[in-house]
Amino acid sequence: MELPGELVHLKMAPIERLLELKRKAREKKSAKFAGVLCLFYPSQEGEAMFALILRKTYKGVHSAQVGFPGGKIEPQDDSLEETALRETEEEIGVSMRAISVFKKMTEIYIPPSNFFVQPYMAITPKTPEFVPQDDEVEAIIEVPLQEFLDDDIKVTQSLSTSYAKQIQVPAFLLQGHTVWGATAMMLNEVRELLKKVI
Numbered sequence: 742m743e744l745p746g747e748l749v750h751l752k753m754a755p756i757e758r759l760l761e762l763k764r765k766a767r768e769k770k771s772a773k774f775a776g777v778l779c780l781f782y783p784s785q786e787g788e789a790m791f792a793l794i795l796r797k798t799y800k801g802v803h804s805a806q807v808g809f810p811g812g813k814i815e816p817q818d819d820s821l822e823e824t825a826l827r828e829t830e831e832e833i834g835v836s837m838r839a840i841s842v843f844k845k846m847t848e849i850y851i852p853p854s855n856f857f858v859q860p861y862m863a864i865t866p867k868t869p870e871f872v873p874q875d876d877e878v879e880a881i882i883e884v885p886l887q888e889f890l891d892d893d894i895k896v897t898q899s900l901s902t903s904y905a906k907q908i909q910v911p912a913f914l915l916q917g918h919t920v921w922g923a924t925a926m927m928l929n930e931v932r933e934l935l936k937k938v939i
Contacts, residue, residue: 745934746847747849750849752911753913753921753926762852763852766852766857774856774857775812775859776818776858777859777927778842779846779861780810781886783867784868790886791886792810792883792884793807793915793920794833794880796879811829811860812828812831813856825842831874832873833874834869834872835869840864841865842862843864846927847860847930862934882915882918884915890932894913895913896912897910898912898919898921913928
């Protein structure tokens with residue numbers, strides 16, 4: 742299927758100038774690159790699920806936020822897809838060999854951390870035995886697909902960010918967690934694709 746792309750990202754964007762900031766980052770060639778994974782799997786009961794992580798509290802722009810497993814590209818990685826797979830294994834304990842990537846999503850630029858992030862959709866056929874990475878992952882959030890596709894999960898919340906205080910931000914409420922910013926933008930594209938096929 743054709744990707745919905747940036748227009749779908751922007752529906753969940755907390756700032757207006759995202760495309761302009763992205764253009765400037767490309768011109769400067771100073772941005773870093775990362776790969777992340779939206780990993781689908783069956784629960785023990787056979788329900789379709791995907792995994793998010795709650796990051797640890799630390800001194801950084803993504804402290805205590807919900808995100809996809811993944812991270813920045815390292816010299817040993819041959820591609821951003823390999824980065825996403827390697828980081829997923831490190832952060833939540835699912836072996837790269839047990840994961841099949843089936844869709845490359847639309848790249849997104851994250852201004853506060855100056856990262857271009859390449860998301861992928863992937864599947865693992867068995868219920869994973871998750872092992873959270875002690876120093877980076879506070880919790881693994883298992884999201885049922887049925888919950889994710891419910892329109893009631895879309896909300897607007899007042900949040901303070903690294904660039905603004907108490908702004909109204911579009912978000913998803915998933916398993917009691919507020920998911921906003923770049924993760925919500927990428928999830929919105931995943932959601933649009935799923936709604937076309939389910």
